[in-house]
Amino acid sequence: MALFSIKFIGFVCITLVVYYALNKKVPGKQWIILLLASLIFYHWTGKFSYIIITALTTWAGALLSLKIGAKYKAIKKDKTIGRAEKKVVKKHILNQRRVVLLAVMLVNFGILGYIKYWSTMWNGLMGFLQMNPGFHFGHLLLPLGISFYTFQSMGYMIDVHNDKYPPERNFFKFLLFVSFFPQLIQGPINRFDALAKQLFEPHPVLFENIRYGMLLFGFGAMKKFAIADLLNPSVAAIMDKGPGDMPGSIMLLGAFLYAIQQYADFSGGIDMVMGAARMFDIQMAPNFRQPYFSTSLGDFWRRWHITLGAWMRDYVFYPFALTDSMLHFGKWAGTHLGKHCGRVLPACVGNLVVFFLVGIWHGPELHFVLWGLYNGIIIALNDLFEPVFKAGLHFLQVNEKSKGYHLFLILLTFFIVNIAGYFDRITDVSKSFHFLVHTFTNFEVSGFGATYHSLVYPHLSDHAILVICLASIIVFINSVLQERKIDTFSRLADIHIAFRWAVYYGVIFLTMASFLIPSGAGGFMYANF
Amino acid sequence: MEELIDLLKDIKDDVDFEHSTTLIDNRELDSFDIIQIVAALNDEYDIKIPASDIIPKNFNSAKAIYDMVQRLQDEQ
Known part of the structure; x- marks a missing residue:
């Protein structure tokens, strides 16, 4: 059903x-x-x-x-x-x-x-x-x-x-x-x-539960149908095609669109089921907290699929990291490799184990294992080389508390997540590596326009782009407000009736409009796991 | 209690262990710190803190950590 x-x-x-x-x-x-x-x-x-x-x-x-x-x-x-x-x-x-x-x-x-x-x-x-x-x-x-x-x-x-x-x-x-x-x-x-x-x-x-639940359900449906499903054909056109002479810039566009599609699909589906549960006055555990505003990959995993991360933390990470052998390893590293290594190395090993399992949780195929390890290795390297990064920032006189640096970290993290998509979305590992190498060695911005027109445009009509952009703007504004700790779905009930209904109709209209545009998408991505 | 606060300050000296009651909730301590604190407490108080005790309630303040250590000493 x-x-x-x-x-x-x-x-x-x-x-x-x-x-x-x-x-x-x-x-x-x-x-x-x-x-x-x-x-x-x-x-x-x-x-x-x-x-x-x-x-x-x-x-x-x-x-x-x-x-x-x-x-x-x-x-x-x-x-x-x-x-x-x-x-x-x-x-x-x-x-x-x-x-x-x-x-x-x-x-x-x-x-x-x-x-x-x-x-x-x-x-x-x-x-x-x-x-x-x-x-x-x-x-x-x-x-x-x-x-x-x-x-x-x-x-x-x-x-x-x-x-x-x-x-x-x-x-x-x-x-x-x-x-x-x-x-x-x-x-x-x-x-x-x-x-x-x-x-x-x-x-x-309670009327509030029904209203809140319906709104959350509708908002999730808009994410799923007006963004994720409409992006599906263009993501498939890029990612399912052999690399051939495709410019790296188009491959990166594919990874970018896939990141948007995956977030809209998974978080949209979660919003829908949270909304359904809320109508019964049941509040399930939150699974997302604006993941694309993360400032590091570790931060991303505390905001994306939160309940799986928390499960791994409580039942795998700490039980593993607190074994006698790992505690001894931490002491050994502290004595022989320095205070910083003693502090971070046991957790780095624990994270590698966790992300190996997170990869396997998604499926037994090699590309999921590599995708999990990619996440674990990046997080481990980030922690291990933290003193080097700090020294570099000090040398360059970068103010770590500035808004510009914060934005830079958000964009860098988003890029790292996009690259992970090569191992997540593409099932053939040799092709994933080919895409990865091509992105950096053959970016070829000059070939972007022609390839976009021949490869992507037939699957992403002007109408689809309009619906996706409008829905994405609503999702983005909601995310910014929620990042500022504003419960938008509750606050919406208190604002002017004209604006409130404009939002309701906007969400409904965009969802309905998406049904007029063929997408070829089916169920939810995470239902396969 | 003072002894415990000294031990905690040896691990992380820029945290107000005397007054803070939100060490975990406000992310003043991260997973690296928790692992180091557990290792130090196990050695110092001859206890074995199980992973099931790694919950915010037990680590949000020095007093909470102290109570957990006392309880584990009694139990073990």
């Missing part, structure tokens, strides 16, 4: 009516409506069995972990048992809980790995070894949102293991946490302690 379809809008409207009507009759049971709606939504769009396995194994594993942990709590209070003996019991119980945690993770990451990675890895390995085993694994159909709900569930399991909060005892409530329909298409990866309370508490109908 497409997010912007009569079927989805009708589905949300009916669910909203039943949801708020039930609160008057039986307060506190609205979550049952959300669960039923989520199961219906998933039945229409996904493969049902896997999400049930994830929910069931995680729910049962968390309760088992609690039960084992409770044994120690009883012993801890017993004053007849000595401290040394308690320590032995504690260690034994911790090991048992670790086995439960590992088993649940193995099952769920095993399912994800098998469905998402196995065929590519197996066929790649056989090709590399030039072996023909006589059979071939076809690509399995990826169940909707499997990467998102698996990570969300495993985050919950680790939190329960660490006694961050008690596990949910009601399986159906836990199933709702895993399958809440707005998060199924492309995240965000929600946390139990932030989302569950909202899902299960009573929600009286």
